[in-house]
Amino acid sequence: MALSPNHPNNEVIKFRQDVAYDFLRSSRFDAYMGDDSTSVIVRMSDLEADGKEIRVPLVTQLSGDGVGAGTLRGNEEQIDSYGMPLWADWARNAVANNRAQNKESSFSVRSTARSLLRGWSKRIVRDDLVDALLSIPTSAMQAGRFGNPGNRVNGIKWSAATAGNKNAWVTANPDRVVFGSALSNYSTTFATAVGNVDATNDKMSAAVGSLLKDQAKQTGVDPNNPGVYNGRPKISPYMEAEGDQEWFVCFLGARGFRDLKADPVMTAANRDARNREGGDPTKTNPLFTGGALVYDGVIYVEIPEITQRLLLKGAGAAGIDVEPVFLCGQGALAYALGQMPRPTTLEDGDYDFVTGMGIEAQYGVGKIAKAPLTAGASATIGSLVDWGVVTGFVAGVGNS
Numbered sequence: 001m002a003l004s005p006n007h008p009n010n011e012v013i014k015f016r017q018d019v020a021y022d023f024l025r026s027s028r029f030d031a032y033m034g035d036d037s038t039s040v041i042v043r044m045s046d047l048e049a050d051g052k053e054i055r056v057p058l059v060t061q062l063s064g065d066g067v068g069a070g071t072l073r074g075n076e077e078q079i080d081s082y083g084m085p086l087w088a089d090w091a092r093n094a095v096a097n098n099r100a101q102n103k104e105s106s107f108s109v110r111s112t113a114r115s116l117l118r119g120w121s122k123r124i125v126r127d128d129l130v131d132a133l134l135s136i137p138t139s140a141m142q143a144g145r146f147g148n149p150g151n152r153v154n155g156i157k158w159s160a161a162t163a164g165n166k167n168a169w170v171t172a173n174p175d176r177v178v179f180g181s182a183l184s185n186y187s188t189t190f191a192t193a194v195g196n197v198d199a200t201n202d203k204m205s206a207a208v209g210s211l212l213k214d215q216a217k218q219t220g221v222d223p224n225n226p227g228v229y230n231g232r233p234k235i236s237p238y239m240e241a242e243g244d245q246e247w248f249v250c251f252l253g254a255r256g257f258r259d260l261k262a263d264p265v266m267t268a269a270n271r272d273a274r275n276r277e278g279g280d281p282t283k284t285n286p287l288f289t290g291g292a293l294v295y296d297g298v299i300y301v302e303i304p305e306i307t308q309r310l311l312l313k314g315a316g317a318a319g320i321d322v323e324p325v326f327l328c329g330q331g332a333l334a335y336a337l338g339q340m341p342r343p344t345t346l347e348d349g350d351y352d353f354v355t356g357m358g359i360e361a362q363y364g365v366g367k368i369a370k371a372p373l374t375a376g377a378s379a380t381i382g383s384l385v386d387w388g389v390v391t392g393f394v395a396g397v398g399n400s
Contacts, residue, residue: 036142053102055083088338094358137369154366166190198317204256212327253306332388338362
C-alpha cells in the first residue's frame with residue numbers, strides 16, 4: 001500500500017505565544033535595604049529632585065574620658081565627622097524593531113521587550129551592589145561616569161584596581177580584612193596576604209564567620225591599649241534583638257556557602273539546635289531548602305553572583321581560587337537614587353515604521369567609608385576606612 005506523504009509546506013506548525021525566559025534571580029539584597037541609616041544598604045533619595053553629588057555625613061561616638069570636678073572649659077571633646085561623597089550615573093537600555101518584524105512574529109515583541117527590560121533593570125542594580133561590596137572607596141568621582149556604558153559603582157571596582165590600590169586598602173583596614181581562618185595571614189601587601197589562603201585550612205566555616213564577627217566587635221579600639229579609642233569607627237551590628245543580642249549579616253558566594261553548609265559545626269547546629277517544625281519541614285528548614293543559615297549571631301545569605309563576578313582566580317596558595325565574603329553591619333553600602341526606573345519609547349523612527357521600547361534609571365552605589373578628622377576633603381585610598389563591613393577571603397575551590 002502506497003501512503004501519500006505530506007508536503008512539508010502543508011504540515012501544521014504551531015508556535016506558542018507564551019514565551020519562555022531563561023532564569024533571572026531576584027535580588028537577595030532587597031531585605032537588607034532601607035531608608036534608615038541603620039540598614040545594611042542605606043537607600044538615599046536626596047538626588048531625585050536635582051543635584052549631581054550627595055555627601056553622606058558620618059559621625060563617630062564621643063570617646064574621651066570627660067572631666068570630673070575639674071575645669072570643663074578648654075577640655076571639650078571634638079566631634080569626629082566626615083562627609084562621604086557619592087555620585088549617581090545613568091543606566092539605560094532599549095529594544096527596537098519595525099512593523100514588518102512585529103507583524104510576522106509568533107509572539108508579542110512589545111510585551112516581551114517590556115518584561116526583558118524590567119528584568120534588566122533589576123539585574124543591573126544587583127550586579128552593581130555586588131561590585132560595590134569589593135570596591136575600594138575613594139573621595140573622587142568614579143571613572144567612566146557619563147561614559148559608555150557608564151559606571152554607577154563609586155570608588156574603584158576590584159577588576160580595575162591596581163596592586164597599589166589593593167595594598168593601600170588593606171593597609172587602611174587591618175581590623176576589617178581577614179584572610180582565611182587566621183589573623184596572622186594578614187599582610188599590608190594584598191598579594192602576599194591572599195596567597196596565604198589555602199584549600200585545607202581556609203574554607204568558609206562557622207569558625208571563620210565567628211572570627212569575622214569578633215573583628216567587627218573589636219573595631220574602634222586599640223588592641224595594644226585596651227579601652228583606648230584608636231580614632232577608627234566602630235562597626236554597628238545590623239540589628240539588636242531583645243536584651244543585648246547583636247546580629248550581623250554575612251553575604252557569601254556559591255562556593256563559600258557550599259563549604260559553610262558542609263562544615264561539621266554548622267551541620268550539627270542545624271541538626272541539634274533548630275526548632276522542629278510542626279508543619280512541612282521541606283518548606284522552612286534550611287537542611288532541605290538550602291536557604292539562609294544562622295549561627296553565633298550571624299545571618300548567612302548566599303549571593304551566587306559574588307562567585308560569578310568577584311572570584312579571585314588562582315590568587316591563593318598553590319594557585320587556588322579565593323572568594324570574598326562580606327560580614328556587614330549598619331551602613332555597609334549606600335544606594336543613592338536619582339531616578340526610579342522609567343519606561344521610555346521611540347516614537348519617531350522612520351515615519352512610525354520603526355518602534356522602540358526602553359528603560360532608564362539613575363543611581364549610584366558605593367561602599368561607605370570614613371576618613372580621619374585630620375584628612376579633611378583630600379582623603380586618599382590609604383586613609384579611608386570601611387564604615388560597616390568586614391571583608392573575608394576564603395578558599396573558593398570549584399567543584400571537581
